Structure formats: structure tokens, C-alpha cells
């Protein structure tokens with residue numbers, strides 16, 4: 001296993017996020033190490049997406065501190081957050097490609113927003129990103145409606161990688177994919193982590209992803225991280241929700257990795 005940087009990529013301290021009286025994140029603290037793939041699990045509606053969106057400054061918080069690559073995150077329009085935003089890419093839950101743009105144009109979107117580059121260079125970058133996620137230059141000419149679910153996820157990942165981020169946030173990247181496509185996507189994420197040194201924050205319900213690609217897994221329950229560590233540690237956790245999640249009927253197919 002690669003050596004991890006002791007200075008975390010993401011540091012969340014005592015975070016509180018809610019909507020009106022509904023507290024979703026309740027004094028949560030978490031560190032994501034540089035270069036690791038951290039899987040985030042939790043009940044549906046438990047706050048995983050809210051946590052991810054808070055970290056990247058899209059949802060305001062009521063308390064606590066967030067740092068990403070050493071930069072303090074306040075609000076989406078804050079200068080420090082905007083500067084830090086260059087260090088991350090995001091794959092939202094639905095892929096969220098612009099339907100009127102080709103795959104290539106979708107990948108180029110962040111480049112156009114943030115940089116001044118020639119069309120030729122932008123085409124070159126888009127082709128490189130397409131290849132990086134296992135697609136061809138020809139796939140770049142397709143519109144989202146012409147892509148399979150797996151291809152859509154790959155294009156969305158290529159777009160998240162457009163600005164060469166240090167961190168990628170993935171919100172349920174394998175949802176809706178068949179097990180083979182999901183497995184291929186897992187391999188892709190692991191390969192990108194290893195070749196690019198990426199830090200990956202991955203919200204997922206996919207037990208196979210947790211077991212095969214995540215260096216550590218964090219469990220969110222009652223607005224807090226109630227367990228965090230390698231998968232084998234989570235399987236030993238005595239926390240009632242974590243036990244129910246990993247030892248329930250749906251988890252029987254889980255094959256823990258040998259330590």
C-alpha cells in the first residue's frame with residue numbers, strides 16, 4: 001500500500017449542518033488522508049450528500065471548520081473556497097451532463113469556465129481525459145442521450161478530472177450500473193488513484209466497491225462518523241447501525257479481503 005501524507009487532504013472539525021430545525025450533520029469530525037480512497041456509507045437520507053456538498057462549500061454550515069488541501073472552506077463565493085475549488089473535481093449522483101453538449105464539450109466545460117486555452121489544446125485535453133477513463137476520441141462526439149449508463153459515468157468522471165484536481169468527490173459513482181460495469185468503474189477509480197495520486201472521497205452503497213477499492217471506510221449515523229477504518233475494522237464494529245449495515249441479509253455476499 002502506498003505511503004500516505006500525514007497532512008490530510010480534507011479536515012472537517014465539529015461540523016454542524018441543518019435545514020431549519022432539522023440537524024443533518026451534528027458536530028461531525030473527519031480527516032481524509034492525501035492519496036487515499038475513502039468510502040462514505042450511511043443510511044439513505046442520513047446526510048452523506050449533504051456532508052459532501054458542505055465540504056465543497058455548496059451548503060452553508062451552522063458551525064465547525066472545513067479545510068481542503070490546507071485552504072479554509074467558508075461559502076461557495078468566498079475567495080478562499082473558490083481558490084480551493086481548483087483542487088477538486090466532482091461527480092454528482094446523476095452524472096449531470098449537459099444534454100445539449102457532446103461528451104467532449106461537457107469535458108471541456110470546466111476548462112472554458114476557468115482557463116483561456118486554444119480550441120486545439122482544449123481538444124487535445126478532452127481526448128486525453130476520454131482515454132484516461134477508457135473512452136475513445138470518437139465517443140467524445142456523442143451526446144449524453146447516445147451514451148450508456150457506464151459511459152455517462154465515465155464522461156462525468158473525465159469532466160471531474162478536466163482541471164487535474166488533487167481530490168475527486170464521487171457521489172454514488174456505480175449506482176445504476178450492472179455489476180460488471182460497476183466493477184470496471186471500480187478498477188478505473190483505483191487505477192486513477194494509483195497513477196495520478198488522487199485522493200478520492202466516495203459516497204457509495206456499493207459493498208463491492210467498499211471492499212475492493214476503498215483504503216478506508218467511514219460510517220455516518222446520527223449525523224456523526226461512528227466508525228472509520230479499513231473495511232475489516234468496520235466489519236468488527238459493534239455500533240448497532242454499522243453491524244446492521246454490514247451483517248444484514250443484503251450484505252451476505254460481502255467477501256472481506258484477507259488482512
Ligand SMILES: Nc1ncnc2c1ncn2[C@@H]1O[C@H](COP(=O)(O)OP(=O)(O)OP(=O)(O)O)[C@@H](O)[C@H]1O
Pocket residue numbers: 019024042043044045046047048049050051
Ligand atoms: N437543500 C435541502 N433542503 C432541505 N433539506 C435537505 C436539503 N438537502 C438535503 N436535505 C435533507 O437532508 C437529509 C440528508 O440528505 P442527503 O441527500 O445528504 O442523504 P444521503 O445520505 O445522501 O441519502 P441517499 O443515500 O439516499 O442519497 C435528508 O433528510 C434530506 O431531505
